[in-house]
Amino acid sequence: MEAQAPPKKTFIAALMSAAASPRTPSYREDTYLPSHLKPSEQKSLQHLKQSLLASSPTPHPSMWGIPLLPPDADPRGDVVLLKFLRARDFRPRDAADMLLRCLEWRRAFAADAVAEEDLGFKELEGVVAYMRGLDRGGRPVCYNAYGVFKDKEMYERIFGDEEKLGRFLRWRVQILERGMKLLDFKPGGVNSIIQVTDLKDMPKRELRAASNHILSLFQDNYPEMVARKIFINVPWYFSLLYSMFSPFLTQRTKTKFLISKEGNAAETLYKFIRPEDVPVQYGGLWRAGDDLSGPAKPASEFTVKGGEKVNIEIEGIEVDSTISWDIVVGGWELEYAAEFVPNADVGYTVAVEKQRRMAADEEAVHGSYTTREAGKLVLSVDNGTSRRRKVAAYRYTVRKSAAIV
Structure with missing residues (x-):
């Protein structure tokens, strides 16, 4: 009798087992210290620089105000280049193509100026997406919650047509760009953020287009900028939701996922974030407006x-x-x-x-x-x-x- 292959784990089951540990074994966050690079990785970095020198449409390419190539480059530029290399498994040609597309997107999108724009989404600030505090490793934390869009009137007001969707995407980039300003971009420094996504009441079908746009845009233009993606208040249908955006994710991105079912938000977040920096709606002590009175008192x-x-x-x-x-x-x-x-x-x-x-x-x-x-x-x-x-x-x-x- 022929032996049967063991049944495959569903994606939700795999994430649940990974949630038992703060970090999945397959994920390793870079230090960006030159001494920690393998000889092959150092060689790929040099090849990437040579490729950019030959193909960059501008003589002094930069990103987030950081020059990337000689004679202006500094160690921060190497951190940016290594992020693109890591996203392409240290294949310098593929990394160069990705980086050049990103530079073109940033130019066309006017990404350098978006952080200071008033895009008219005051009602969403501090609710749908916002930067709040640091994790235990000093990384900025970005919270995301889309449950407010279960209200059809709210959904139509924000996503009712292509123009509105485009403005919302610009606002989401604005939040992320503000997060980028909080990073060191230095070897051994704080070079990534933590993302917390609340799936409670999220209208998965209605937000299909927005979710796909956001995931694709972030993965293409912000490689290795997220150290951990924490999903909280995860409903039973998460596997269906995952199938919606899975094609837009790299395998390395998937290894950063950590899942927390409904009722476990505080226990999961406390592993990464101190209670005084966790919002009260997720089992923490931080309330909107607390920052006005100075740094939070430790708990x-x-x-x-x-x-x-x-x-x-x-x-x-x-x-x-x-x-x-x-x-x-x-x-x-x-x-x-x-x-x-x-x-x-x-x-x-x-x-x-x-x-x-x-x-x-x-x-x-x-x-x-x-x-x-x-x-x-x-x-x-x-x-x-x-x-x-x-x-x-x-x-x-x-x-x-x-x-x-």
């Missing part, structure tokens, strides 16, 4: 095991002090309470926030309490009815109240 992370109750005690609070705190548990579905316990035996414990059941989709809690006596604040989260481990974070500040005259 303390902890886990709540299934069946476990955790009490966080903030001690040393003096008389007439105001304590403010933020606390969040990824995918809550547990009991939360806050109480103030005075130091004096004659004092009474105050239920600052009565125990209540927190829904899975609730955002971070922000609380504040002014004391009348010295004591401690106790924040409790009770995961006693669940077997699932959950990630969580909190932070606080204490300030002495001004003296009353």
